[in-house]
Amino acid sequence: MSDAPITPAERPHHTLRLLDAWDATPQLRALRLERPRDFGYHTPGQYIALTTGDLTPRYFALASSHLDPDHIELLVKRDGDTALALADLAPGARVSATDALGAGFHLDAMRGRHLLLFASGSGLAPILPLLDLWRRQPQTLHLQSVWLYYGADRAEELARPDPLLRAEAHGAHILRAAVATPEATAGFAFVQDAFAAHAPPLRDAAAVLCGSPRMEAAVEPLLLQAGLPPARILRNY
Numbered sequence: 001m002s003d004a005p006i007t008p009a010e011r012p013h014h015t016l017r018l019l020d021a022w023d024a025t026p027q028l029r030a031l032r033l034e035r036p037r038d039f040g041y042h043t044p045g046q047y048i049a050l051t052t053g054d055l056t057p058r059y060f061a062l063a064s065s066h067l068d069p070d071h072i073e074l075l076v077k078r079d080g081d082t083a084l085a086l087a088d089l090a091p092g093a094r095v096s097a098t099d100a101l102g103a104g105f106h107l108d109a110m111r112g113r114h115l116l117l118f119a120s121g122s123g124l125a126p127i128l129p130l131l132d133l134w135r136r137q138p139q140t141l142h143l144q145s146v147w148l149y150y151g152a153d154r155a156e157e158l159a160r161p162d163p164l165l166r167a168e169a170h171g172a173h174i175l176r177a178a179v180a181t182p183e184a185t186a187g188f189a190f191v192q193d194a195f196a197a198h199a200p201p202l203r204d205a206a207a208v209l210c211g212s213p214r215m216e217a218a219v220e221p222l223l224l225q226a227g228l229p230p231a232r233i234l235r236n237y
Helices: 081-087 127-136 162-169 191-197 213-225
Strands: 014-023 028-034 047-051 058-061 071-077 094-097 114-120 145-152 173-178 205-210
Touching: 028 081, 047 071, 047 081, 058 071, 071 081, 114 127, 114 191, 114 213, 127 145, 127 162, 127 205, 145 162, 145 191, 162 173, 173 191, 191 213, 205 213
Parallel strands: 114 145, 114 205, 145 173
Antiparallel strands: 014 028, 014 094, 028 071, 047 058, 047 094
């Protein structure tokens, strides 16, 4: 989720029905919404602006695959008026949303490489459709390997959505970290700790950063120092 101001061209104009909602963690609420026609969702890493009632719209990364034609999913962190109101909605409620926004991840930069994914908190959301694309259409990316370094403040805030578990069963290397409870995550408090202990060859790798500014500020210098070119350190904005 982002609190960046919504531009006039990005005002919500679709009315979507909430199909389902559940707690992904104590702080993260998963929402499944009907997917409108001509939604413009074509690449993992895109996002929407969403609101309910008269509240200020907020940006949320799309957490479901663009290959799913009937629904979209989001991970909403319970933080701020709009997010709290969205998290309280019951199935059947109506929300206001934009088309899918942004270009998504630069897939060409990761094609044929080892892919390193760094996510914290609700930053996991745009990673999930990328994992799903790798699993369902491996020929699209031809990745040599997939590594996810996923962190949260506490182990109970590490979500375990189905796309993550399916990717893990499919061979993705998933390393978890929890700042306050590292004993629950193999001793890793931060994603950079997990990366230091387990990393593929970086000469032929690309990395994706999705999460808190603190996490990204800690990880990016490590990747640059290891020789990863800036053009292969990717974000969805």
